[in-house]
Amino acid sequence: MKIKSFMLISAITLITFTANAGLIQPAIVNVDLVNMTANGDMATARFSDNDVEFIGCGTRNILNADGTVTSFGFCQAEDAEEEQFTCFSFDTALVEKMSTGNDFSFVTFNWNEDGDCTRVGFSTQSFYLPEFQGDGNNGNGNGNGNGNGNGNGNGNGG
Amino acid sequence: MKLSYTLHVLQLIVITLLLLKLAQMDGHLQQLMSDSSAAHPITTIEQGEGEITGVTQQPETIVTNGLIPPTLKQIQTMIRQELAILKQASPGNIRSDQFEYSDAQDLIDQEIQLQLVTEELDFYIGQGVISAQEMSNLQIEIAKLDSEGQKQMMRKLVGALNSGELEGQL
Helix, strand or coil: CHHHHHHHHHHHHHHHHHHCCCCCCCCCCEEECCCCEEEEEHHHHHCCCCCCCEEEEEEEEEECCCCCEEEEEEEEEECCCCCEEEEEECCHHHHHHHCCCCCCCEEEEEECCCCEEEEEEEECCHHHCCCCCCCCCCCCCCCCCCCCCCCCCCCCCC | CHHHHHHHHHHHHHHHHHHHHHHHHHHHHHHHHHHCCCCCCEEEEEECCEEEEEECCCCCCCCCCCCCCCCHHHHHHHHHHHHHHHHHHHHHHHHHHHHHHHHHHHHHHHHHHHHHHHHHHHHHHHHCECCHHHHHHHHHHHHCCCHHHHHHHHHHHHHHHHHCCCECCC
């Protein structure tokens, strides 16, 4: 009887724990070539069930022979329908912003007819974080990290 | 360098000639002032190259509307002003010439670099694929261009990536 009660309490506790995981709002990658905009969150893209979805921004800084530094940035995305786009910018302010994305950010960007990025935005919020499985039973961990301290554990317990 | 030196010498010659002309005109003016009485305005002065009319006692300020010919005094003032500007601008002009020469050289270098990058990019587009190392080298070459050239080449590169003509990662 005691064992049964203990198991029941444990099960209820576990269910409650799982149910209170907080707001989850994954944003799948969407590339809109007509309206020249793309958005989505990195975690959802990374752990999507296809092998094409991705989104992100990057910068390149090149030291020239005369001592000047040429900097440009780019944002790129591809959605599950394999629509993809890469835009770039030499604008100092935009390039600076393009380097501020975080590992689990929601990314949004726009471009113009020339393929120049005209807008870039990041949003780093808890509801974009991937699901961390604390019970060690379901094995939904997010890989082994990328060498930059960004790994999310293996989650293959049980 | 020779060109700027020549221009400098030419400027000096022009300044000297203008100064001589001014002195000559001053002399003429003095002579005319002494010859004519104050009651009779001078209507015509033979001035070598052209004819100057309507010289009267007028204020120093230059007001010309394009219809009334300027007076001798106004012309003098204008010449003085022009000379002052020319004297001030002279050293700057020499530097400007040098800049122009340097700019022209830069322009040629940029054109050559743009041509090289275009050919390189066309080669990769022809291949249909660009490796990470090749992309890195290409970006270094693009960085050597002026800002307009950089944009032009990046648009071509990104355009090729977007259209699928070229496979690779920025």
